[in-house]
Amino acid sequence: MTDPAAARPAADYRAALTLLATLFFMWGFITVINNTLLPHLRSVFDLSYTQTTLIESVWFIAYFVASIPSAKLIERVGYQRSLVIGLLVMAAGALGMTLAASLPSYGVTLAMLFVIASGITLLQVAANPYVAVVGPPETASSRLNLVQALNSAGTMFAPLFGAYLILGRSVGGTARSGTVLTSAERLADARSVILPYAIVAVVLVVLAVVIARFPLPAMGSATRRAAKADRRQHSLWRHRNLVFGIPAIFIYLIAEIGVANLFVNFVSQPDIADLTAEQAGRYLTLLWGGMMVGRFAGAAIMQRIPAETLLAAASVGAFIVMMVTVFSTGLVAMWALILVGLFHSIMFPTIFTLGIRGLGPLTEEGSGLLIMAIAGGALVVVQGWLADRYGLQRSFLLTAACELYVLFYALWGARTPAVRA
Template identity: 35%
Template sequence: MTKNSYLFPFIMITSLFFMWGFVHNLDPILIPHLKRSFSLTTLEASLVDSAVFIAYFLMALPAGFIMKKYGYKAGIIFGLILFALGSFLFIPAANTQAYSFFLGALFIIACGLTILETAANPYASLLGPKETATFRLNFSQSFNGLAATLAPIIGARIILIKGISDEELSTMSTSAQQMALAAEASSVKTPYLVLGSIILVIAVIFIFLKLPEIKEEETTGEKRGILHALKHRHLSWAVAAQFFYVGAQVCVMSLFVLYATEAAGITKVQAADYLGYGMGLAFLTGRIIGTLLMKFIKAERLLVIYSILCVILSASAMFTGGQVALFSVIGIAFFMSIMFPTIFSLGIKDLGVDTKYGSSLIIMSIVGGAILPPAMGYISDLISIQIGYIVPLVCFVVVLFFGITGHKVIKTNELK
């Protein structure tokens, strides 16, 4: 396969990073919106993340089996179809005014995203020379950062600003309040209808697109299973690091609007702007700058430096207030930006025939995004959302250890 023949497939694969980044970064807008509409606690509202990320745990292995049997292209198309289906289900969810229906629609979207990410991450990594795999994956993930900038800004203006004020709400009777809040929940129908339609168009393009199927080299004639992949020490470390990293990212990003309104005393729409123009742009520029720095600094060394800075900034987010607190969290977004693709590419390095199963295991570890945000939500309800930042702080410590020692590949005949 020539270098030029990889270009258009790489462009289309990269477009997927933007699309799943966009829908993921609508979740921080959904959380305060549904929290208000259904009068939820912070812990209950964090179930939005749980519904999304539990799918990664349940679907990662089936996704790996799909690609092992049918290839990357089939996985991508199937993932896009589930993505679109879940988006369309927001319409009946809004019509029934049931929080559980919203969680179900988000779960189906996430099942599609699990398959897409299981396919697209290794595909972007393998679609070219091995020595530039980490650079290539970080480049594709930069479009995920662009989506992180645009989604909150667009989503806030479509979803959040249509609600009535708290002052107006307080003057209504209980039944009138319930009707008004239920009507607010319906504002999600249009954005998810548009999103689902776009995803269907992309799925059709992929059906007719000729994608090169990447073949990993077979090191033996044996058939190997998922348990064999776990014999790779650096993969096991990557699974743990990704679990805690994703948990930290979801805590920081998804609960930012709630954090900003409490720590800095700003409105939800202002917080959404900080999330987009601040967090999103910081995440995007951090990814771009980090990708460029990897030409001069080893990926694992940069991961260590960024992890240390994230630990320091998490502590600042716990014990400061106002603008200092806001910019501490925005700083976290900048420095955590390279972590997912770097952990992923270091984790699947030199796996050979175990690459697809290894990819599934790392994607499976994204379940950290389902487990850790409720822990932060519980602390937030019990004490404060600022003290809840102890959760991402601990997570970044785990990533730090992966960067120091866990990423190292150990060559041994015992892996046969």
């Protein structure tokens, strides 16, 4: 029997997908503010690379902690209310960041970043599967790559926002690498984040009101959670695409977050580009801009070739440019690191759609597990440790190794006879 929701024309979902694209934009924007926030906090609190990346680890631990509760909340109150709750939780965390900056407090900063990330987790668990299943299964990867391109638009503009309102308004952000700040300068720098996070909080509240009043269409009966009596006939672990997709997301996030979080510190080095943190933050825009371009291009290309094939090609390209980053110097190393954004672009949305393909009534649970795997970003602290011990440039060998697992998933892990269209 045909699912009425699935039978609706694409135009019925156009407005909903456009609105949801704003959510993708906002959580991309807020996540990448961290990339300019981290070098800022490193200067304010005089942190090592390990301590700096630990801040981002707390952010991604929230994905691990909040994913399953998010899936249960969606089951209880529905997708639309869950989206509203997620936005309000993020707004509360953004307001908390203004408190952390006014104190200033390293501990409160960690706690508020955890709150913001928990709200984003709820949005991710709800919005990603929604976009993937509202149209034909064969174009799910293309569709999710398209809206993820708006996520990348947010990540592209965030470094400009952060460079201007955080790094550009602070002594540490405009000074050369190695400059020692006075106590008064550290206090003034800490308070420079109050305005940007206050702006973010207001935008999130407005967006929550809009989502609450918008008539989002149902996902359809084919993806609704199975009744307890029927669940005995279903098992997530029979779907090899999901089983290998969970570590694929986990490992890919180590690569993406490691590159983004250490980019400013890397290109600021004298033997790479010798830039200030503010100048490097502007180049970070090109890294995320490459991800946006790649996702728009990927959405079009996947209309013609299998998602797995494009994912394999992207992983090979990413491996090559990361090896160039590690074994070269100067502008060649900087531009190689920027170029990895283009190859990383399609990885998350493509792995995600391949991972939930064929799950049917288990889609919500599978989505929750895949979003939980975003906690892999917390292991960026391992790269921070490697940078402290062996040097920042050599630490990107970890990123190169991660690209190889994505290649394995594209060539074998995602191609399973257990998947049914």
